[in-house]
Amino acid sequence: MSFDLVVFDPTKVPADRKGFLAWWQEASKWDDEGHDYNDPQLTTAPLRAWFMDMISGFPPMNGPHAKSELPDDEASATDYTIGKAVIFAAFAWSKGEQAAEAVAQLAERHGLGVFNASSPDGQVYLPGPDGELQLAHSG
Numbered sequence: 001m002s003f004d005l006v007v008f009d010p011t012k013v014p015a016d017r018k019g020f021l022a023w024w025q026e027a028s029k030w031d032d033e034g035h036d037y038n039d040p041q042l043t044t045a046p047l048r049a050w051f052m053d054m055i056s057g058f059p060p061m062n063g064p065h066a067k068s069e070l071p072d073d074e075a076s077a078t079d080y081t082i083g084k085a086v087i088f089a090a091f092a093w094s095k096g097e098q099a100a101e102a103v104a105q106l107a108e109r110h111g112l113g114v115f116n117a118s119s120p121d122g123q124v125y126l127p128g129p130d131g132e133l134q135l136a137h138s139g
Contacts, residue, residue, distance in 0.1 A: 003100075003118050004091070005088075005114060006088050006114065007087045007103060007112050007113070008047075008115065009085045010112065036063075038060075039082065040052070040065070042084060043082050043084055047086070050087070053106050054103070058076050059076065060080050061080075078090065078092075088117070089103065104125070107133060108133055112127070122138060123135055
């Protein structure tokens with residue numbers, strides 16, 4: 001079981017709950033964009049910057065930035081799925097709290113939204129006027 005968080009470019013995604021969930025249903029099919037889902041070069045600049053910052057503490061398991069050997073802290077290895085306007089990150093459950101803090105901090109830095117895909121309420125956070133993440137909606 002993994003702790004799953006989704007980081008997205010809020011300029012490319014509907015902000016309302018119904019629109020967001022419809023977008024996520026399509027985006028999470030992972031076969032409609034016609035590309036490899038391991039390469040950060042094909043996503044938006046803010047998502048690419050977030051990813052490059054994130055992998056220093058949560059290295060990727062796959063893709064061009066993956067190492068041939070697991071890190072000393074194997075639980076920090078993360079499975080990233082990269083789309084044109086979204087990055088899905090599957091963290092070890094034991095790293096959930098640490099990952100959530102890092103994801104939120106870096107999302108704020110890069111002006112990105114966050115969707116807690118592991119929560120039954122599916123909270124969606126968007127950057128507020130001051131840049132801090134604010135709860136936009138949950139189910």
